[in-house]
Amino acid sequence: MKKRSIAIFLMSVLSLVLAFLTVEAVIHPSYNIFLANENLKNNSQVAPKKLFVNSWKIIKKRYYDATLNHQDWDRWKDRYVDMIETEEDAYLAINTMLASLDDPYSRFLDAAEYSEQITNIDSKIVGIGVNITSLSGKIVVVSTVEGTPAQKSGIQSGDILHKIDGKDVHGKSISEIAQLIRGEAGTSVTLQFLRDGNKLTKTLLREEITIKSVNHKVLPDNVGYIQITSFLGSNVPDDFLASMKALKYTKGIILDLRGNTGGLLPNAVFVVDMFLNGGNIVSIVDRNGIKNNINAQGKTVAVEKPLVILVDGGTASASEIVSGALKDYHKAVLVGERTYGKGMVQKIYPMPNQTGMNLTIAKYLTPNGSDINKKGINPDYKVEYSPKYYYTDKDPQLDEARKIMNKMCSL
Numbered sequence: 001m002k003k004r005s006i007a008i009f010l011m012s013v014l015s016l017v018l019a020f021l022t023v024e025a026v027i028h029p030s031y032n033i034f035l036a037n038e039n040l041k042n043n044s045q046v047a048p049k050k051l052f053v054n055s056w057k058i059i060k061k062r063y064y065d066a067t068l069n070h071q072d073w074d075r076w077k078d079r080y081v082d083m084i085e086t087e088e089d090a091y092l093a094i095n096t097m098l099a100s101l102d103d104p105y106s107r108f109l110d111a112a113e114y115s116e117q118i119t120n121i122d123s124k125i126v127g128i129g130v131n132i133t134s135l136s137g138k139i140v141v142v143s144t145v146e147g148t149p150a151q152k153s154g155i156q157s158g159d160i161l162h163k164i165d166g167k168d169v170h171g172k173s174i175s176e177i178a179q180l181i182r183g184e185a186g187t188s189v190t191l192q193f194l195r196d197g198n199k200l201t202k203t204l205l206r207e208e209i210t211i212k213s214v215n216h217k218v219l220p221d222n223v224g225y226i227q228i229t230s231f232l233g234s235n236v237p238d239d240f241l242a243s244m245k246a247l248k249y250t251k252g253i254i255l256d257l258r259g260n261t262g263g264l265l266p267n268a269v270f271v272v273d274m275f276l277n278g279g280n281i282v283s284i285v286d287r288n289g290i291k292n293n294i295n296a297q298g299k300t301v302a303v304e305k306p307l308v309i310l311v312d313g314g315t316a317s318a319s320e321i322v323s324g325a326l327k328d329y330h331k332a333v334l335v336g337e338r339t340y341g342k343g344m345v346q347k348i349y350p351m352p353n354q355t356g357m358n359l360t361i362a363k364y365l366t367p368n369g370s371d372i373n374k375k376g377i378n379p380d381y382k383v384e385y386s387p388k389y390y391y392t393d394k395d396p397q398l399d400e401a402r403k404i405m406n407k408m409c410s411l
Helices: 048-062 075-080 087-099 109-119 174-181 236-246 265-273 318-328 398-408
Strands: 021-025 032-036 107-109 125-128 130-135 139-142 160-164 188-196 198-205 207-210 214-219 223-228 253-256 278-287 291-295 306-310 333-336 343-353 355-365
Touching: 021 075, 048 075, 048 087, 048 343, 048 355, 075 087, 087 107, 087 291, 107 109, 109 343, 130 174, 160 174, 174 223, 214 236, 223 398, 236 265, 253 398, 265 278, 278 318, 291 398, 306 318, 306 398, 333 398
Parallel strands: 032 343, 223 253, 253 306, 306 333
Antiparallel strands: 021 032, 107 355, 125 207, 130 139, 139 160, 160 188, 188 198, 214 223, 278 291, 278 355, 343 355
């Protein structure tokens, strides 16, 4: 696979997103798995002090570690409750409380951050349709989304983003760049790129774009290839099913989960379920040690094609649930590098004033009971992907997967 490092949509950074029982991960350190059952919209408006108190109560009652990192939680209420007058005061107090838990996965979301999460669930965003990554301090185009303004304008993989509306992007984060590019549908944005030492300027109209997270093709030797870039969005099951149908007559499937930092757990469960006739897919263990198993649907027919899964250090959360389950059941061979290792569970709490909070409330285990948190999943065949391959068509991991697939099919 060409230029496959972790991609970020310029039209919207893939930040912490979820719905229902979900697993999600974004660029380190916010790899997350979420558990959320309630309506994600809370339109109530409250005073800043009440917003703080509501957050304090939720953390005290629901946080995974009942000792709250071995501290007296009442002290935070005593310290701040009479000092809060503005929303900024409330945000600072809530974030300070969360920081005391020493948990990078629990965090408060202001109205803008929370709105972005909800928007991403629908897999529809307003932008130009280009995937980028940061490479050696440069913002490089990984790919463009088919049928979008970026693709139609001729933006190419390898183009280096230089300016946005005349502003130099040097030193800016991916998030800051996304903020500069996003806007209202129908408005324009001017981008300047460097390509082979030449400057190219493109003025594009922003439009609503549907994120396509599942792609497929037929490789030589009649091997099917499916890439899932994210488990976000309600369209993933349909798109994966369509890919499987399109590859019906191939002799095996290579499933590429490299750089897939997560998404919605139901989507991951759907993928695993297609290959199992029954059994536990993943276990969720709450703060009281109670384990809830999410099982595959009992059925007489499951996909029996040989399966190879490509993984790397960016394979996390929902992707690790897929990889871990199919490895435990010996339904797939894993090729690549050790996965990230995100095994904690968060729940997203819709808060008043259009805000939200992501809070660690549980952990998850693979079907054989493995806790992969901070450990990851080791591939069956370790193959490193050197940065030297980034600007080439060489992909030693995919090459190895094809070799293994051909051996599996010849047995």
